[in-house]
Amino acid sequence: MLKYVLLLGVLFLPLAVLSRKTWGAPAFVTSGRVIRVCLFLLAVVLAIAAISLFFGSSPIDVAAAIRWLLSGADTAHPWSATDQTILFSIRLPRIVFAGIVGGSLAAAGVVFQGLLRNPLADPYILGISSGAAVGALCALLLGVAFAPGVSGSAFLGALLTVILVYGIARTRTELHSATLLLAGVIVNAFFGAVIMFLIATAGDKKLHNAMFWLMGDLSLALWPEIFLAGFFLLAGFAVIFVNARALNLIAVSEETAGQLGVPVERTKTLLLLAASLITGVAVSVSGIIGFAGLIVPHLMRMLLGSDHRLLLPSSVLFGGAFLMVADTLARTILAPSELPVGVITALCGAPYFIYLLRRRG
Amino acid sequence: MTVIALDAVGFRYDEPWVLKNVSCEIARGEFVGILGPNGSGKTTLLKILDGMLKPQEGKVFICGVPLGSIRRSELAKTVAVVAQDFRMTFPFSVQEVVLMGRSPHLAKWRFEGETDLQIACEVMALTDTLDLANRNMEELSGGERQRVLIARALAQEPQILLLDEPTAFLDIKHQMDFFDLVKSLNRKNNLTVVAVTHDVNLASLYCDRLVLMRGGRIHVQGRPQDVITEENIAEVYQVRASVDCSPATGRPRVTPLGAHMTDEQSS
16 A cells, blocks of 8 residues: 555655746746756656566565665676566566656647647547557558557558548638547547457457457567657657747647748648657557546646647656556556556546536636 | 838639739838728738738739748748737746747757847837736736737847737727837837738828728728728728818828718719
8 A cells, every 4th residue: 555655656746846836937948947857757757667666466575676786786696586587577668668658648649739729639539549549450450460560550540540530620710629529539439439340350369459458558568569669759759849849839829830930831740740650659559548648748738837848858758657657556456457557547537637628618 | 111012912712812913012110001891801911921821923022032932930030920819728928928939030949048038038128028927828918918929029020010900809098008019119110010900090090001902902002191081981891981180190080970871972
């Protein structure tokens, strides 16, 4: 029990520290502030990763591990071979994986919210995750066993869904928030049916994990998938970060952005591609994890302001920390059985979404 | 010196021309009002000047350079826009919004430097918004928000300021405050101002020159006393109005009398 309190405390207490009001920070973002906030959040991520290592069915001899660390961490002579295997071959990859997937979903959420000027947007709500899942499933059904192939197909699914949802919601001049969310709901329902259909017709063990995967599953963490997702998160992050100031202006209005010299269409296309790619890859390796991309950017915006040069990196880091904690809960609270991590994120996320919806009036 | 020149400009979205054969020259330091009823092409004209719309016919020159050959980020260093107030989705602080005006001067991955902060401070002082720097835009009143948007426009260090019905949602006092501020910038900094407005009397009061539009064409342009006449108002707006010279300002003053045209006036 105490462990859980510690874990949640390390996740949520830093939020009080981060608030702009706590520090009386100036009302604009400097590079120094971005670096300070990111280093702080990085420390939070590392702390949560370290604490999460000690959650699991078999107990770890912590004292022995610390003695081993202090005596120079000689890898040839571990304190306990079993413990070390559990920690570094089973738990560590999964924690890193959760961090990368959480960061990916948060980054995608930041971009979709900013581009669509809608704080309720995220890859899950808009149906983009479902679209990516359809893409990934199609690739699996066609017998693609190669991870990048499945991810590529998921990326196409995500991209087509973005275009579809945007196309449904956009009238000639305006993009209504409510229409956009409705379009997401419809697309989600449709792709949900497509996914069920694909699974039913496949009917063999090729997809036996699919049901679990639909609510998000991080148990299949293997280093190749982890590196794949990490690589695309980094690449996408770089593209988005370079365009973060332009995204600020687009988040005010596309007209304002144009008047202030931003090549609006080009920037939007680039950002949508990057966010779709990140979403597609994350979904292809971890399934559909809802709401992480919604809650995290929203919390960070409340604490740190709307400037995407700070919002993006802080959301990626906190999104990583958030999903690490969610996954640690998912794999341990019903031990020895496991929950899909999406159950945890939806249990926190759906009420939060309702709160946001009501507050906006 | 001419800073804006339009030569036989025509624009259409689909079939009917929204603008047709519009020619006009605006000199540095002028304060020009664009008037006309809804759908007469005023806002379209402004969107052509700020580079958002490309005309299918004719030529536009900004400071002697063809508009089509100016990159958008370059244009934003010369032309700034203050439009109607709207609610922002996300909470940006006043200082953040003013610093956005530095955007065209910065490489896209660069953070704002000392110079940019300095300029932001100066333009906030000019527009009396320094005290608001740390506030969120959504906490401000309509008048305060419009002053912040002028500060943002000034932070672009433009030569031309375009106003698109900027005072549509303000009361009379704030409308006057807004135009007084713009007028003083126009006089002191030799800023060229082009303002689209529905308020004929306000335009008469502040503008050196007026352009009256009707059905996508320039109906008449010239000094306020030559443009604001009973005949022009009747023809363009289809209303009965009496026009006289205000004894207080020496400018023409319009008193609307009713929408119903008499046979004599409509012929």
